[in-house]
Amino acid sequence: MPTGIHHVTGITRRVQANVDFYAGFLGLRLVKRTGGFEDAEQLHLFYGDALGSPGSLVTFLVWEDGAPGRVGHGQVAEIALAVPPESIGDWLTRAMTARVPVEGPLRERGETVLRLKDPDGVTVKLVGVDLPATAPLPDPIAPTRLRGATILTEQPQATRDFLARFGYRPGAAEGAVQRMESDTDTVDIRDATGFFPGIPGTGILDHVAFRAPDADAVRRMRLELKDTDATTVHDRKYFLSLYVREPAGTLLEYATDAPGFTLDEAPEHLGETLFVPPHDAARADDLRVILPQFALPGEERSPMRELHFIHRFHRPESPDGSTIVLLHGTGGNESDLMPLAHRMAPNATLLGVRGRSTEEGINRWFRRHDAVTYDQDDIRAETEAFAGFIDEAARAYALDPGALTYLGYSNGANLLGAAMQLHPGLIGRAVLLRAVQVLEEPPALDAQALAGSRVLMLTGARDPFARMAPALERALRDGGAALEARVIEAGHELQPEDLTLAAGWLAHD
Known part of the structure; x- marks a missing residue:
């Protein structure tokens, strides 16, 4: 039975800069581009390993030139990607050469960490840890999978208890941070009591999705969450899922592994075609x-100017x-x-x-x-x-x-x-x-x-x-x-x- 993070979703205000960072600088593969299932006029990009395996996915909704949000309690504050332990020095050099804001290397919980800022200001941690990729990318030092995420909360105990529903168990606590562990990754619950609340907008991480073994598991979870604000089960074409806010307000998703991104594209052509949700096929x-256009790394592109x-x-x-x-x-x-x-x-x-x-x-x-x-x-x-x-x-x-x-x-x-x-x-x-x-x-x-x-x-x-x-x-x-x-x-x-x-x-x- 799979446990752990399925994907993390953020919001970007500059699609080309986002593609250049995640597909260019980090070397993740763009495995799907589609209109949003809630709002088809929002572009949704999915990055991951060579097949877009659950557990490797970072996704972004594109609010081109949208208002910036604010990171605060009730939000995912940062994501962590696993990279080969011996690659941290190479990543530091790569970040400095590309002028990507970087902090570190640091030692956190026995692991070597670099903290980067993406073009929207989202914090992305590169963690030197041996977590093999399900479908390795060509770059030998490319991220292999999600190492974890950090949630800010004013109700740390309630947040920890809620995450236990998704297969997480308490790990070691350090100061204001309680680590929750699955079989494959971690979620750090940081006590943010007294901190200001988060505000939705660009430059924030909208939600974290956890892995469900199958559609029946999602439906059972929906019944278990009947007294919460959990949504009905949504068909997202590439997975079934539901959404719910944990007691402190962070948006969570529960998503199936199947059918996956090869449903409508061959593995060698993932991410090449712009799809629209089936219910919006008429338009x-x-x-x-x-939907905004962009170029992948290496493709011919037209520059955009700040006017x-x-x-x-x-x-x-x-x-x-x-x-x-x-x-x-x-x-x-x-x-x-x-x-x-x-x-x-x-x-x-x-x-x-x-x-x-x-x-x-x-x-x-x-x-x-x-x-x-x-x-x-x-x-x-x-x-x-x-x-x-x-x-x-x-x-x-x-x-x-x-x-x-x-x-x-x-x-x-x-x-x-x-x-x-x-x-x-x-x-x-x-x-x-x-x-x-x-x-x-x-x-x-x-x-x-x-x-x-x-x-x-x-x-x-x-x-x-x-x-x-x-x-x-x-x-x-x-x-x-x-x-x-x-x-x-x-x-x-x-x-x-x-x-x-x-x-x-x-x-x-």
């Missing part, structure tokens, strides 16, 4: 556009050289419009941008006082900042500003309309979906100020804001833009006709 094509707006590229398999800049609506993000834009122009590179203004925790492009009254100073400041972003993005990514097409919806379309008036010449070609005039005192444009600019405006006949669209149409036409304005049978929401009309308009550009 698989959209998800493959929404003044959070942004993301989607690069199609056969790019035609065109680029569409995407501006989301209220509450959206940089990937929202990618499926729509990809259907409009399948071979265009997509540059999604996130607005910098927030309102009640949701993303916007500029502040507003109410639904139809907008902060004029903020509009002007953010359009100027956006113009600066386009200039720096053009230089950073070798883009031709004059060849860019812009696609905006609602709040994003409103910013584009304002930018065309406040910064003539910035935008040469734009599709504005449900746009209105947001400038209370628009500048008086010269009749040729927007000459050469082409704009498609699509307004919903039932859109409650439609009465404000004609003012924007007049301003753009008065400035000399070639404007095609259409009213379609829709409200403020997007409709299939938006795709049809915009795709046709782009095709005849």
